[in-house]
Amino acid sequence: MSKRDIVIAGYSETAIAFKSGRSAYDLAGEALAKLLAATGLEKDAIDGLAVTAPLSETPNPFFAVYMCEALGLAPDWLNYGGTGGCSATGGVARAASAIRDGLCEVVVVLSSDAPSTSWKANYGAYRPEFQDPQGVQGPPATFGLLMSRYHHQFGIKSEALGKIAVTQRQHALHNDNAYAKFKTPITMADYEKSRVIADPLKLLDCVMFCDGANAFLVTSEATAKKLGLKKMVYPTAYAEVTNFNGNQSCPDITETGFSKIGPKVFKQSGLTPRDIKMFQPYDDFTIAVMIQFEDFGFCKRGQGSDYTINTDLSITGELPLNTGGGQISAGQPGLASGGLNLAEAVRQMFGEGGGRQIANPKNALVTGIGVIPFARNWGTSAAMILEA
Amino acid sequence: MADDKQGRPIPKPSTYVDTAAFWDGAKNGKLMLQYCKDTGQFQHYPKPVSIFTGSRNLEWRESSGKGTVYACTVIRVPGPGLDGRLPLSVVTVELDEKVRIIGNVLNADPDSVKIGQRVELAWDRISDDVQYPAFNIVEDGKAA
Numbered sequence: 001m002s003k004r005d006i007v008i009a010g011y012s013e014t015a016i017a018f019k020s021g022r023s024a025y026d027l028a029g030e031a032l033a034k035l036l037a038a039t040g041l042e043k044d045a046i047d048g049l050a051v052t053a054p055l056s057e058t059p060n061p062f063f064a065v066y067m068c069e070a071l072g073l074a075p076d077w078l079n080y081g082g083t084g085g086c087s088a089t090g091g092v093a094r095a096a097s098a099i100r101d102g103l104c105e106v107v108v109v110l111s112s113d114a115p116s117t118s119w120k121a122n123y124g125a126y127r128p129e130f131q132d133p134q135g136v137q138g139p140p141a142t143f144g145l146l147m148s149r150y151h152h153q154f155g156i157k158s159e160a161l162g163k164i165a166v167t168q169r170q171h172a173l174h175n176d177n178a179y180a181k182f183k184t185p186i187t188m189a190d191y192e193k194s195r196v197i198a199d200p201l202k203l204l205d206c207v208m209f210c211d212g213a214n215a216f217l218v219t220s221e222a223t224a225k226k227l228g229l230k231k232m233v234y235p236t237a238y239a240e241v242t243n244f245n246g247n248q249s250c251p252d253i254t255e256t257g258f259s260k261i262g263p264k265v266f267k268q269s270g271l272t273p274r275d276i277k278m279f280q281p282y283d284d285f286t287i288a289v290m291i292q293f294e295d296f297g298f299c300k301r302g303q304g305s306d307y308t309i310n311t312d313l314s315i316t317g318e319l320p321l322n323t324g325g326g327q328i329s330a331g332q333p334g335l336a337s338g339g340l341n342l343a344e345a346v347r348q349m350f351g352e353g354g355g356r357q358i359a360n361p362k363n364a365l366v367t368g369i370g371v372i373p374f375a376r377n378w379g380t381s382a383a384m385i386l387e388a
Numbered sequence: 389m390a391d392d393k394q395g396r397p398i399p400k401p402s403t404y405v406d407t408a409a410f411w412d413g414a415k416n417g418k419l420m421l422q423y424c425k426d427t428g429q430f431q432h433y434p435k436p437v438s439i440f441t442g443s444r445n446l447e448w449r450e451s452s453g454k455g456t457v458y459a460c461t462v463i464r465v466p467g468p469g470l471d472g473r474l475p476l477s478v479v480t481v482e483l484d485e486k487v488r489i490i491g492n493v494l495n496a497d498p499d500s501v502k503i504g505q506r507v508e509l510a511w512d513r514i515s516d517d518v519q520y521p522a523f524n525i526v527e528d529g530k531a532a
Binding site for chain 1: 396397399400401403404407410429430431432433434439440458459460461462463464465467468469470473476478479480482486487488489490491492503504512514520522
């Protein structure tokens with residue numbers, strides 16, 4: 001990517017709600033309307049759309065087409081993202097390629113989901129025969145297995161994971177979009193006594209499925225200026241990998257795809273971990289955040305606990321972390337999740353962080369994670385660097 | 389469903405790939421796993437091709453059922469198919485054939501299961517005529 005020709009020139013988010021009673025279409029409509037209001041863009045200027053496969057509508061293979069109908073859009077380019085929490089950053093990257101190829105000029109990357117209102121997904125495949133009988137239905141059990149292995153190999157200090165949970169909760173207090181029930185501070189003692197879901201995973205290590213949507217305006221710098229758009233950030237690096245180590249029967253499950261793509265995005269952008277002004281990592285579970293500190297080179301492999309404990313991760317700290325509370329403390333809007341971390345990065349870089357604004361938002365590292373497979377690390381890893 | 393034990397669904401074979409050998413084996417107390425004939429490696433769960441080569445030159449071979457706990461957790465919160473099973477010990481076992489499988493530990497207090505413990509194949513009865521591979525912890529060369 002590394003070129004400064006494509007920009008994110010607008011973003012919007014709905015509030016995160018639990019059992020909102022609304023659909024992915026309705027939430028998407030709110031996100032689109034807010035994006036148009038924020039940017040002054042005419043709807044019919046949009047000629048590209050990237051959407052994310054939502055848990056709440058996945059039985060419909062034509063969800064993306066239905067979304068165009070719902071929103072009155074007639075795009076020349078349509079992308080249907082199926083990498084879960086990587087679909088938002090992945091959508092921006094794919095939009096950039098499509099714009100460079102001349103397929104479209106003005107793209108909206110739109111993610112919306114309402115799994116706490118209506119869960120319709122069925123992962124099917126091998127799971128009914130080879131994973132469900134053992135009782136491993138959801139990510140918590142799989143993350144319990146992953147954490148146990150990480151602890152065995154490197155050791156986990158509970159106060160490190162607790163610090164991630166407490167810090168992000170503190171940040172969510174300044175986030176008007178965060179799920180209302182999460183807008184109370186938590187202490188390390190609350191973390192320590194929160195109940196165990198799947199050893200050693202605790203309740204306060206986990207996200208909660210909610211409903212919500214987010215949208216991004218992606219176009220070329222030239223078109224953005226022509227449209228009179230003033231605020232823009234440049235996605236200068238992007239990389240993703242799916243089914244990392246997937247051609248091995250016994251890979252080290254503590255090794256993630258980020259170990260491969262982290263160096264790639266730094267190389268593309270010419271930045272180093274020390275240059276990063278804020279880290280907005282995909283945070284389905286606290287351990288995923290800690291492992292990402294290692295894989296992106298903020299510390300060495302296996303030193304995630306000590307790094308977490310010794311680093312100020314607050315909005316005024318050396319590496320501001322998930323400054324809107326992340327998914328863990330703002331609520332996870334289903335598979336629109338990856339857009340939450342991305343929206344926070346863009347908001348900060350636009351200087352619109354309000355009570356949680358960081359001082360020098362000249363770049364951001366944003367990541368995504370998609371699905372937890374059988375006895376492996378996570379399925380897709382994606383990373384994007386934004387620069388002012 | 390009268391056949392259900394503790395509300396656990398009975399898996400329907402061969403919905404993803406042909407797994408008749410796995411289920412026939414289970415009926416006879418044998419753990420049958422997919423084996424790539426080109427590379428001499430096992431893979432699990434079963435796939436439509438070898439994950440090593442992409443070919444369909446696969447066969448089913450019996451596993452010794454002996455292995456080592458690679459990762460472990462204890463599920464403590466209710467969910468589908470978990471009625472009456474909590475706390476539930478779940479382990480990723482690295483079988484001696486160098487392939488991993490997720491299973492439940494049947495013979496030990498879930499809190500006592502640890503990475504590195506040796507395990508051997510055991511069978512978890514899901515219904516009167518369906519049993520599913522699970523594991524027992526082995527101590528000093530014999531079942532605990």
